[in-house]
């Protein structure tokens with residue numbers, strides 16, 4: 001039986017592993033697998049951060065030439081799997097950053113297994129985690145760090161321009177040079193979409209908020225802010241039909257269809273931010289752990305990582321539909337490992 005098993009290989013999972021390994025808990029980390037279904041759901045080993053290019057806001061990684069450091073820090077076999085650095089790249093990429101955290105965790109003795117957990121039994125100790133491979137893992141404590149995947153529109157052109165003008169995170173990517181002083185669009189109508197649009201107005205004077213209905217879903221006060229904002233123009237009753245662009249410039253526009261009369265409209269923009277929600281990776285926990293209405297894990301004790309099951313802790317975006325940043329995921333990974341260590345000591 002393991003002392004602690006961590007499910008998920010994003011910043012939350014690897015940070016929990018660093019702390020658990022250094023506390024001599026000898027953690028086993030289950031990192032997920034690469035399958036077509038996981039690919040379609042943006043739910044791959046190394047997590048969401050590995051799917052993005054520059055990361056400008058993780059403390060400790062200002063712009064600079066990290067190539068020598070990355071060469072020396074990351075084992076050769078793993079480095080060959082990273083996307084190549086562009087000639088003009090500065091700072092750290094998402095894939096490099098998660099790989100660095102992984103390296104730190106494995107150097108302290110974290111063991112890694114490729115599997116997807118599809119079911120759990122938390123009714124008695126030892127807790128059982130059932131993998132898609134058929135393996136059953138037994139443990140005294142578990143840290144669930146399975147993340148939440150950003151929802152995308154599902155257009156082929158959207159896939160083509162991801163990281164080249166299409167993003168699912170304005171807070172993460174809005175300040176990148178490619179988006180500065182250019183017309184931008186946000187898709188969505190909830191609080192998060194309005195907040196993303198407002199955030200983008202710090203970098204540009206024109207943001208279109210595109211919504212499929214004739215009323216925003218956002219709370220009244222937030223919706224009013226969007227409607228009165230001089231840099232935000234709301235396009236009602238429109239859905240994206242196609243994202244336009246080319247290999248050199250990335251996104252150059254969007255083709256929008258009216259939800260009222262099906263008429264088409266072409267809009268020139270250099271960036272498209274999809275803000276239509278996140279899907280937490282918690283299907284395997286339904287009925288086993290308290291989840292919110294949207295499927296995020298409930299943390300019943302403020303400022304702690306406990307779930308409603310003793311000895312089961314959670315970290316990162318799977319329990320956070322509010323901050324959703326690599327640094328907040330890593331921070332709760334640290335907290336979950338400390339909580340697991342204290343729980344084990346108390347037994």
Ligand SMILES: Cc1cc2nc3c(=O)[nH]c(=O)nc-3n(C[C@H](O)[C@H](O)[C@H](O)COP(=O)(O)OP(=O)(O)OC[C@H]3O[C@@H](n4cnc5c(N)ncnc54)[C@H](O)[C@@H]3O)c2cc1C
Nearest residue numbers: 008009010012032044047048117147172316317324325326
């Ligand atoms: C386009 C984009 C750009 C971003 N840019 C930035 C940025 O610049 N700065 C920043 O701070 N944040 C950024 N973020 C947000 C950041 O990536 C997330 O907040 C962070 O990755 C969350 O970490 P996590 O460990 O909680 O989950 P994730 O990174 O989502 O990792 C979840 C892990 O769980 C695994 N998993 C899921 N289900 C199972 C299962 N059943 N069994 C086993 N394993 C499973 C997955 O394979 C994955 O490894 C960005 C996000 C996106 C989408």
